[in-house]
Amino acid sequence: MCVPLGGRRKARMSWGESSNHVCVEKITKAEVDQIIYGESYDCLYQKDGSSTFKEYDGCTNNLGQILHDGKTRVKVAGSKTPGYKEGYRTIVMKAPCVSATILLRTPLQP
Numbered sequence: 001m002c003v004p005l006g007g008r009r010k011a012r013m014s015w016g017e018s019s020n021h022v023c024v025e026k027i028t029k030a031e032v033d034q035i036i037y038g039e040s041y042d043c044l045y046q047k048d049g050s051s052t053f054k055e056y057d058g059c060t061n062n063l064g065q066i067l068h069d070g071k072t073r074v075k076v077a078g079s080k081t082p083g084y085k086e087g088y089r090t091i092v093m094k095a096p097c098v099s100a101t102i103l104l105r106t107p108l109q110p
Contacts, residue, residue, distance in 0.1 A: 020079070022078050022079040025078075026076070027074055027075060027076050027091060029068065032104070036063050041105055042104070043102065043103065043104055044056060044105070045103070048100060053103060056102065066098055069096075069097040072097065073093070074094075076092070077090040077091070077092050077103075083101070087108055088106065088107055089108055090105050
């Protein structure tokens with residue numbers, strides 16, 4: 001019988017046990033469409049190459065057109081995603097058609 005040599009490895013902890021990490025979630029464009037046209041939200045954008053987000057002052061219809069462009073990708077931000085803000089659900093729209101990243105923030109329900 002062989003005896004293992006060396007130290008014993010620690011059991012790996014999952015995210016929930018060791019930190020307040022929030023994972024990225026999937027979201028459909030239809031769900032984002034409902035947020036754009038139905039809910040109160042804060043909207044920010046960042047042009048590609050810029051380092052700061054600015055408040056979006058365009059119209060809702062333009063957001064809808066950007067959303068439904070075939071190359072636009074959407075997700076719900078995790079805690080390590082740029083633009084994430086604690087206490088809010090942040091939807092990230094990567095929009096190559098306007099060379100920007102757009103954030104839609106809605107407050108989390110307690």
